[in-house]
Amino acid sequence: MDWINIIQNTCKALTGVDAAYFALAAIGLNVQFGYTGLLNFGQAAFMACGAYGIGMTSKYFGIGMWWGIPIGMGFVIVLALLVGIPTLRLRADYLAIVTIALAEMVRLIVRSVRFKQYFGGSDGINGFSLQFRELSPFDPGVQYGIKPFQYSGYTVWTLLVGWALVAIFATLVYMLMRSPWGRVIKAIREDEDAVRSLGKSVYSYKMQSLIIGGLIGMFSGVIFALDRGSVQPDNYSRDVTFYILTALVLGGVAKVSGSIVGSMLFWGIFVFSDNFLRELTKDGPLKIFGVTVMQKIQVGAINYMLIGVGLMLLMTFRPQGIFGNRKEMALDAR
Amino acid sequence: MVVTGAGKRTYRIVRAFAVVAGSLVLFGSGANVASAEDGLSIIASVQNQTVDAGVSQKQPVAGVTITVTTPAGSIIGTGVTDVAGLISFPIPARDNYIVTLDTATLPNGFTMIDSAKAVSIVNKDDFTTTVKRATFFTGSSNTSSQTLFNRMIQRGADGLRLGLVIAMCAVGLSLIFGTTGLTNFAHGEMVTFGGLMAFLLNVTMGIPLLISAPVVVALGGLFGLALNVFIFGKLRRRGVGLISQLVVSVGLSIVLRNMYLYQFGGRTKPLNDYSQQTVMRLGPTSITPRDLTTAILSLLVLVAVALFIQKSRTGKAIRAVSDNPTLASSTGIDTQRIIRIVWFAGGALAALGGIFRGLDEQVGFEMGSRLVFLMFAAITLGGLGSAFGALVGGVLVGVFVEMASLVVPSELKNVPALLILIIVLVVRPQGILGRKQRVG
Numbered sequence: 001m002d003w004i005n006i007i008q009n010t011c012k013a014l015t016g017v018d019a020a021y022f023a024l025a026a027i028g029l030n031v032q033f034g035y036t037g038l039l040n041f042g043q044a045a046f047m048a049c050g051a052y053g054i055g056m057t058s059k060y061f062g063i064g065m066w067w068g069i070p071i072g073m074g075f076v077i078v079l080a081l082l083v084g085i086p087t088l089r090l091r092a093d094y095l096a097i098v099t100i101a102l103a104e105m106v107r108l109i110v111r112s113v114r115f116k117q118y119f120g121g122s123d124g125i126n127g128f129s130l131q132f133r134e135l136s137p138f139d140p141g142v143q144y145g146i147k148p149f150q151y152s153g154y155t156v157w158t159l160l161v162g163w164a165l166v167a168i169f170a171t172l173v174y175m176l177m178r179s180p181w182g183r184v185i186k187a188i189r190e191d192e193d194a195v196r197s198l199g200k201s202v203y204s205y206k207m208q209s210l211i212i213g214g215l216i217g218m219f220s221g222v223i224f225a226l227d228r229g230s231v232q233p234d235n236y237s238r239d240v241t242f243y244i245l246t247a248l249v250l251g252g253v254a255k256v257s258g259s260i261v262g263s264m265l266f267w268g269i270f271v272f273s274d275n276f277l278r279e280l281t282k283d284g285p286l287k288i289f290g291v292t293v294m295q296k297i298q299v300g301a302i303n304y305m306l307i308g309v310g311l312m313l314l315m316t317f318r319p320q321g322i323f324g325n326r327k328e329m330a331l332d333a334r
Numbered sequence: 335m336v337v338t339g340a341g342k343r344t345y346r347i348v349r350a351f352a353v354v355a356g357s358l359v360l361f362g363s364g365a366n367v368a369s370a371e372d373g374l375s376i377i378a379s380v381q382n383q384t385v386d387a388g389v390s391q392k393q394p395v396a397g398v399t400i401t402v403t404t405p406a407g408s409i410i411g412t413g414v415t416d417v418a419g420l421i422s423f424p425i426p427a428r429d430n431y432i433v434t435l436d437t438a439t440l441p442n443g444f445t446m447i448d449s450a451k452a453v454s455i456v457n458k459d460d461f462t463t464t465v466k467r468a469t470f471f472t473g474s475s476n477t478s479s480q481t482l483f484n485r486m487i488q489r490g491a492d493g494l495r496l497g498l499v500i501a502m503c504a505v506g507l508s509l510i511f512g513t514t515g516l517t518n519f520a521h522g523e524m525v526t527f528g529g530l531m532a533f534l535l536n537v538t539m540g541i542p543l544l545i546s547a548p549v550v551v552a553l554g555g556l557f558g559l560a561l562n563v564f565i566f567g568k569l570r571r572r573g574v575g576l577i578s579q580l581v582v583s584v585g586l587s588i589v590l591r592n593m594y595l596y597q598f599g600g601r602t603k604p605l606n607d608y609s610q611q612t613v614m615r616l617g618p619t620s621i622t623p624r625d626l627t628t629a630i631l632s633l634l635v636l637v638a639v640a641l642f643i644q645k646s647r648t649g650k651a652i653r654a655v656s657d658n659p660t661l662a663s664s665t666g667i668d669t670q671r672i673i674r675i676v677w678f679a680g681g682a683l684a685a686l687g688g689i690f691r692g693l694d695e696q697v698g699f700e701m702g703s704r705l706v707f708l709m710f711a712a713i714t715l716g717g718l719g720s721a722f723g724a725l726v727g728g729v730l731v732g733v734f735v736e737m738a739s740l741v742v743p744s745e746l747k748n749v750p751a752l753l754i755l756i757i758v759l760v761v762r763p764q765g766i767l768g769r770k771q772r773v774g
Contacts, residue, residue, distance in 0.1 A: 037577075039577065039580070041584075082756065083756070085760070086755075086756050086759035086760045086763075087759055089763075090759065090763050092577060093517040093576075093577075093580060094714070094759060094763070096517065096519075096580065097517070097710045097714060097755070098752075098755055098756065098759065100519075100707065100710075101707050101710065101711070101751070101752045101755055102752060104707055104748070105748070105749050105752045108745065108746055108748060108749060109746065109749065112743065112745050112746050113743065113745065114742075114743045114745070114746065122457065122460070123455060123457055232457075239588065242584055242585075242588060245581070245584075246585075249581075297463065297464055298596050300595075301592040301593070301595040301596035302592070302596060304588060304591075304592040305588070305589050305592040305593060305596070307588060308585045308586065308587070308588030308589035308590075308592065309585070309589055310585075311581065311582075311584065311585030311588065312565075312582045312585035312586060312589070315574075315578050315581045315582045315585065316569060316572070316574060316578075316582060319578055
C-alpha cells in the first residue's frame with residue numbers, strides 16, 4: 001500500500017482543476033437549487049454550452065477562442081428559456097424532469113453523426129486551447145508549488161484562472177444574495193405565494209435565477225475544456241449534474257462557501273477512495289475469505305456507488321450539508 | 335409516528351442498504367463476466383446487413399482483414415475475421431486507436447454501406463470496460479426503395495410495441511407518484527432489475543424463460559416493495575419532504591446502476607431463449623413471432639391493469655388515495671397498505687417491461703435508465719399520477735419516437751420526445767387525462 005502516493009494525490013485533488021470546475025458548477029447550481037429552490041438537473045448541459053462554445057468557435061469558425069464565451073452564454077440563455085418558459089410556472093418536479101431530459105438531448109445532439117461537422121461527434125473537439133496556453137506566464141516544463149500541492153506549469157495557469165473565477169463568482173453570488181434581488185429569490189424558495197401577493201413576478205425572478213446559475217455553470221465547462229484541451233460529449237452526461245449536486249449538498253446548500261468546500265471535499269474523498277481501492281486491487285482481485293469481492297475494473301463502479309450512497313445519506317440525515325444552516329434548507333415548504 | 339434515536343435510525347437505514355445490496359449480490363455468482371477479461375482488447379466485428387421490409391438482419395462476414403493502428407500509424411495488430419465475423423486484438427493501454435477494414439478483402443458481392451465507415455476510430459474514453467467493439471457494416475440497405483407509407487406503417491407498429499413497454503413501466507411510476515407524491519428517478523433501475531434478473535435465471539442458471547419470467551416478475555415486485563419498506567417508507571415516516579425524497583431517489587439510481595455495472599459489467603448481452611427469430615409478414619408490416627408475442631402480452635397486461643384499477647376494490651382504493659390520501663384514510667382505507675401494493679405492482683410491471691426490453695434489444699446495466707426519460711415524457715403527457723394517463727401517454731410517446739425516426743436520424747429519435755414534454759407543459763400542463771387542477 002503506497003500511502004504517500006495516495007495522500008499526495010488526495011491533497012492535489014483538494015485544490016485541483018476538478019475541484020475548481022466543480023466549485024463553479026456548484027455555485028451556479030446553488031443559485032438555482034439552494035437559493036431559489038429550482039431543481040435544475042441539467043447543469044451538465046449548461047456546462048456543455050461553455051465547453052462547446054469555445055471549442056466550436058476556434059476550431060470551426062476560425063474566430064478567436066474568446067468569442068466562444070459570448071456564444072456559450074447565448075446557448076445557455078436559449079436553453080434556459082426553452083426549459084424555463086414551460087416549467088417555471090409549474091410544480092418543482094416538472095423542471096427536474098425537463099432539465100434531465102434536456103441534458104440527455106444536448107448530449108445526444110452533440111455526439112450525433114448528423115451534426116459531426118459542428119460538434120465533432122463522439123470524438124468531440126480537440127486541440128483548440130492554444131490561445132489560452134500562450135497566455136500562460138508559467139513554464140510548462142517546470143513543476144510549481146510545494147509537495148504535495150505540486151502542479152505543472154500549464155495546470156498552475158488553469159488553476160489560477162479557475163480559482164480566480166470561483167472567487168469572482170462566489171463574491172458576486174454572496175453580494176447578490178444580500179441585495180434586494182437575493183431577498184426576493186430566497187423568499188420565493190420559502191413561500192412563492194407570499195412573494196406573489198407582494199406584487200413580484202415570481203416567474204421572471206425564477207427565470208433570472210435559472211439563467212444566472214446556468215451562466216456560472218457555463219464557465220465551469222469552459223475551465224474544464226481548457227484544462228483537458230478537448231471537449232468530449234460524454235463528459236457532460238446527466239450523472240455529472242448529480243455529482244455536482246452531491247458536492248453541493250456535502251458542503252452546504254444555500255451557502256456560498258458550501259459549494260466551494262463541498263467540491264474540494266468531494267474530490268478529496270473521491271480521489272482518496274479511488275486511489276485506495278486501486279491500491280487494494282493492484283496485485284490482483286481483492287479477496288475476503290477466498291471470495292473475490294473486487295476487481296480492478298470494478299473500482300470505478302464502487303466509487304460511483306459510494307457517491308450515490310453519500311447523496312442518499314446526506315439528503316436523509318443532513319440535508320443542510322456540513323456547513324449549511326437547516327433553516328436555509330426549506331426546499332419542501334411547498 | 336415513532337421517534338427513535340439518531341443512532342437507531344442510522345442503523346435502520348444502513349440495514350436497509352445492506353438488504354438491497356444483499357439482494358443484488360445474488361447475481362454476482364455467475365453473471366460476473368467482467369472478471370473474465372484481464373487484458374484490454376478491441377474486438378472488431380464485421381456484419382452484413384440486409385433490410386427486408388424495414389426489419390434489418392445481420393449476418394457475420396468471415397475472412398476480412400482488419401488492422402489496428404495507433405493514431406501515429408504504428409501497427410498494433412492485423413488479423414482476419416472468423417466465422418462469427420469477429421477478431422480480437424489485445425492492446426497495451428486505454429488509448430486512441432484506429433481500426434481499419436481492408437475493403438479489398440471483402441468477399442465478392444459485399445460492399446461497405448458507407449465507404450467512409452471502413453475506418454473506425456476508438457477513443458480512449460470509449461473504454462467503459464476493458465473491451466471496446468468496433469463494428470463494420472457491409473451490404474446495402476434498401477430502405478429507400480420502400481414507399482413512405484410502408485415505412486410509416488412499419489415505424490408505427492414498432493412504435494406501438496415500444497409504447498406498450500413504456501406504458502407498462504410508466505404505470506408504476508405514475509401510481510407511485512399519485513399515491514405518495516414521489517417522483518421516483520430510480521424507476522428505470524427497477525426496469526433494469528427485471529432484465530438482469532431474467533439474464534441471471536435464463537442465461538446463468540439456464541432456466542427456460544417461460545418459467546423464469548414469472549419468478550422475475552415476482553422478484554421485481556418484491557424489489558419495489560423492499561425499496562418502499564426500507565427506504566421511501568422510512569423517509570415518509572421521518573417527514574422528509576418530497577423534494578428531498580426525489581433527490582434520494584436520484585442517489586438510489588446512481589447506487590443501483592453502478593451495482594449493476596459492478597456485477598454485470600458494461601457490455602450488453604442477449605438472453606438465451608428466443609434470440610434467433612425469423613421475420614414473418616403481418617399485413618403491411620413485418621415482425622418476429624417473439625415481438626408479436628411480447629406485444630400481445632403487453633397489451634393483455636395493460637388491459638388487466640386498467641380493469642384492476644377501474645373495477646376492483648383495491649383499484650378503487652388506489653384511486654382514492656391518489657385523489658386525496660387524508661380523505662381516503664379517514665374513510666377507512668389503509669393508505670400504507672395501498673402504497674405497498676402500488677410499489678409491488680410498479681416493481682413487477684417494471685420487471686416485466688425489463689424482460690421484454692431485454693428480449694427486444696439486449697440486457698445491459700443502463701437499459702432502464704435509457705428508458706426513464708421516455709417514461710417521464712409518457713406520464714407527463716398522460717397526466718402525472720393518472721394510471722390511464724400513463725397507458726395512453728406511453729403508447730403515444732412510443733409511436734411518436736419511432737415515427738420521428740422517419741424524419742430525424744435514428745440516433746436522435748429521442749430528441750423530439752423532449753419537444754412533446756415542452757409542448758404538453760405549455761399547452762396542457764395537467765396532461766391529456768390529468769385532472770384540471772392547479773399544478774403550479
